[in-house]
Amino acid sequence: MQIINQCQSKENQERMDRTQYNATVVGKIMVTPDLMIFRIHTDEAREEFEAGQNLLLGLYGFEKRSSNSEPELVPAEGEKLIRRPYSLASEKTETRQLEFYISQVKSGQLTSRLFNLNVGERLYVGTKITGIFRLDETPDGSDIVMVATGTGIAPYISFLRSHIVERPESKMVVIQGAAHRWDLGYYSELTFLEKSFANFFYVPTLTDADDRWDGYRYCIEELLRKDVLQNEFNISPDPERTHFFVSGQPEMVGHVSEWLSDFGYTRHHPDDPGELYIEEF
Template sequence: MERSEYNATVTGKIMVTPDLMILRVDTDEPRKEFEAGQNMLLGLYGFEKRSSNSEPEVVPADAEKLIKRPYSIASAKTETSQLEFYISQVKSGQLTSRLFNLNTGDRVFVGTAITGIFRLDETPDGSDIVMVATGTGIAPYISFLRSHIIERPESKMVVIQGAAHRWDLGYYSELTFLEKSFANFFYVPTLTDADERWDGHRMWIEELLKQDILQNEYNISPDPDRTHFFVSGKPDMVAHVSEWLVGYGYRRHHPDDPGELYIEEF
């Protein structure tokens, strides 16, 4: 069937778990340089096959329709052709179940517009940066770090990543490597259902923050004048952490009304 709108080729697919993957694509034409934290559209036609572990679609896809959804870019902002995405499969959904059936060499649609206001470049120079994530909410922070960590040695940068199990921590190896390589970067994973081999934090993100671990272990305070927070992931976590930060005087950021709290829900 007709695939005329496809304009990129899959160059890599890493299965983190059966329902989490890192997808790498190479576009036929370079995109413009973007800002770390932004997103772009991926798409496949409804006639494409779905993954072997998907479930019946809640709403059956139209075979002739190009299904498109926005995904955060995990690549460094200078990578304008070779792009990386971190994707969670919605088993009964239309698009991710098809994206999970892709293999190296397959074709896919990648949008030309790059959008989003979840951007590290809008934080003041010298401010400390705390990045809080669950699930695929980690993707924009990977772009942040790949794009800016070398440029901001004066800022403390912390990633707090929550998950149920160790294998759910996407980019764990890269984040651990960065912590060992940069004195100003700290990686704080926390699990809610860890096994006996895990020697890290064992609590919800909200609990970790309320126990003052940032202040006591990293000398980073929830102070709007000194520290900017990014919160990305599941809506419940985003709501709870945002509420906690509002108690310290944080305001949600918008380009027309700058604040110290940047929010993106997945």
């Protein structure tokens, strides 16, 4: 009888905890087994945000993990709400239908649980949208180069959905690096935008492409050093004319930042404006 009561108590606790969830999964597109486009609908609208900002997602530790996850490096506490910030891919005017691009950390606590969610299931979403990785702080008329690996592409999708129509005078370039073609999340949308807007250029580059790939085959750092921006798009790494956003794997971010420093770029902060915006994933 005591064991039964303990089990009932645990179920009641978990049921009580789930009442704190405030959003529902409405879409889940598996780009690869470990990359997904994740769409949610919040119970209450959030305030309009600035493209490039992020929002907390959360699940309790008692939630099940995905079938292709690995043992947790640090076991989650069942009663603890695990929360992490994720960049929004949504247009800034979307205040309830929110989209994220998420990579599964197989031995992590939260993403392995997010990947186990299905449409109709519930989760926690923060109420405050934050972040300084924002396109709206760049000068009107400046050219914009957006460099990404992995899920670092997410804030640029928000940038483009929110601002591409408003900035016809700016050249806007997305350089997306990956190993394989199937790792290029949002490839179709970015290709469509390139065909639709004369001022937008999409530059995917693969380091392990197959024979069917007819695009660039460099790592991002090598592509930049080969002056592809200057030669193909007449865009110069000049702090007076061009602002750079760099988002993704820390090693890539470090290499590109070092390359840009040779041209006089400084890291941006709202209290100390610069021409280089950095977001590491």
